Amino acid sequence: MVFKDNYTNIKxxxxxxxxxxxxxxxxxxxxxxxxxxxxxxxxxKVAEKNSNISVIVITGSSKAFAAGADIKExxxxxxxxxxxxDFIKPWEKLSLCKKPTIAAVDGYALGGGCELAMMCDLLxxxxxxxxxxxxxxxxxxxxxxxxxxxxxxxxxAKAMDMVLSGRxxxxxxxxKLGLVSRIIxxxxxxxxxxxxxxxxxxxxxxxxIMAKDAINSSYxxxxxxxxxxxxxxxxxxxxxxxxxxxxxxxxxxRKAKFKNS
Ligand code: CAA
Numbered sequence: 001m002v003f004k005d006n007y008t009n010i011k012x013x014x015x016x017x018x019x020x021x022x023x024x025x026x027x028x029x030x031x032x033x034x035x036x037x038x039x040x041x042x043x044x045k046v047a048e049k050n051s052n053i054s055v056i057v058i059t060g061s062s063k064a065f066a067a068g069a070d071i072k073e074x075x076x077x078x079x080x081x082x083x084x085x086d087f088i089k090p091w092e093k094l095s096l097c098k099k100p101t102i103a104a105v106d107g108y109a110l111g112g113g114c115e116l117a118m119m120c121d122l123l124x125x126x127x128x129x130x131x132x133x134x135x136x137x138x139x140x141x142x143x144x145x146x147x148x149x150x151x152x153x154x155x156x157a158k159a160m161d162m163v164l165s166g167r168x169x170x171x172x173x174x175x176k177l178g179l180v181s182r183i184i185x186x187x188x189x190x191x192x193x194x195x196x197x198x199x200x201x202x203x204x205x206x207x208x209i210m211a212k213d214a215i216n217s218s219y220x221x222x223x224x225x226x227x228x229x230x231x232x233x234x235x236x237x238x239x240x241x242x243x244x245x246x247x248x249x250x251x252x253x254r255k256a257k258f259k260n261s
Contacts, residue, residue, distance in 0.1 A: 003046050009036035012043055015194055017054040017201035019047045022061075029067035030060045032112045034087060036070075041093045048099060051260070054201035054208065056097065058120060059104035059190055060113075065129070068111025071138065088112075088144050095119040095145070098209050100200055104193040105129050105180075110168070115144035118153060121212055122181040124196065125171040126189045131179065132168035152219065153179045204242035205260040210234075 003012055011022040021043050023030040030036070040058075047053045060066055069088075077087075094101065094116060103109075103120035110132045117123050117131075125131075133142045133150065141147065142163060151159035154177040162169060174180040184192045200208065210233040218226045237243050242258045249256035 001046050001049060003043060004039075007039040007043065009033065010039045010043060014053065016198055017052060018057060018194060018197040019043070019053050019055075020057045020059065020190070020194065021047075022059050023066055024061075026061060026063075028070065028072075029064035029108060030113065031067050031070040031072075032091070032116065033070040033073055034090075037090050041090055044093055044097055048097060053099070054203075054205045054260070055100045055102065055197045057102045057104055057193060057197050058094075058116070059193070060106065060109075062106050062126075062128075062189075064107040064113070065103070065105040065109040066113030066116060067108050068113050068135070069144070091116065091144050092119075098212070099205070100208050100212060102193060102197055102200075104190055105131075106189055108132075111135050111142065111146075112144045115142060115146045115149065118145065118149040118179070122196075123179065124182050124184055124193050125174065125180045127171050127183055127185055129171040129174070129180075130168040131162075131171075131174050132166065133163045134166040134168075136164060136166045150179075153177070202258070204240065204246065204258040206240055207237055207242060210237060 009023070009025050011024050013020045021040065023036060023040070025031060025033065025036055044056065047056050091112065100122070101120040102122045102124060103117035104124050105117050106126040106129055108130050109117050111134060114131050114133055133146045135141050142150070147163060150162065158177055161167065171180060171183050175183050214230045214233050217229050221229065241261050245258060246256045
């Protein structure tokens with residue numbers, strides 16, 4: 001399986017072991033149409049299988065990371081349409097990705113756009129970013145994980161505030177609350193995010209995957225079960241050549257050269 005030469009709704013660029021996926025529907029502020037999600041999922045699937053790629057960065061434009069689900073596509077849908085075809089289900093592929101993912105968020109990250117960003121492992125925001133779950137203004141409410149991931153990230157009080165009022169939250173507030181991993185200033189925003197992604201991509205990929213898996217399991221299990229799972233994964237890391245290389249490099253005072261095996 002290979003990347004397409006041309007996607008309709010995204011652009012891709014490979015920089016060393018990093019893939020940059022840019023959502024590209026400027027006329028609709030990157031609203032998440034089914035075509036855009038199909039393109040994104042295709043690129044994600046290929047990136048997951050490609051052993052030369054370690055880290056996946058998803059970004060939008062300086063105006064909008066994504067302004068949410070495509071309202072024009074959604075308006076005519078009925079209850080039974082949603083029973084027959086859960087159009088949000090395919091969005092979840094991003095949250096199931098094993099490799100590290102980074103949302104590089106600039107401009108508006110609203111509704112499904114905010115939810116897509118929250119599916120990523122690191123959420124790096126430009127200082128101008130505006131997050132919001134404004135679905136309540138459309139007579140509905142968030143349904144791509146917003147009512148679940150947002151309270152886990154920012155706590156119930158702030159999640160209720162955002163979802164029930166539909167207000168937007170700036171990057172600074174979002175970082176203070178734990179929604180955002182880092183804020184990067186406007187100048188050379190994406191270049192700076194790529195540098196962070198490159199730094200991560202130089203680590204041992206199997207260890208990155210296990211570390212991500214362990215952290216994600218903390219959302220699904222009790223503390224004691226989570227710690228047992230963490231310990232099992234840690235033991236597995238000792239079957240890697242990368243464990244020997246990483247520890248030898250430390251002792252020999254040199255930079256580790258991981259083979260991802
Ligand atoms: N779906 C479809 N089209 C959208 C869109 C969306 N979510 N958001 C913006 N657009 C379109 C606009 O209709 C407009 O197209 P036309 O030029 O053809 O009219 C174009 O993008 C530019 O948008 P605006 O003219 O509105 O730009 P603005 O700068 O004045 O405002 C904005 C920007 C505040 C982001 C505003 O566009 C907005 O509020 N968008 C909708 C945000 C929203 O409600 N998102 C939630 C969607 S529902 C959802 O996501 C459900 C879920 O959880 C699963």
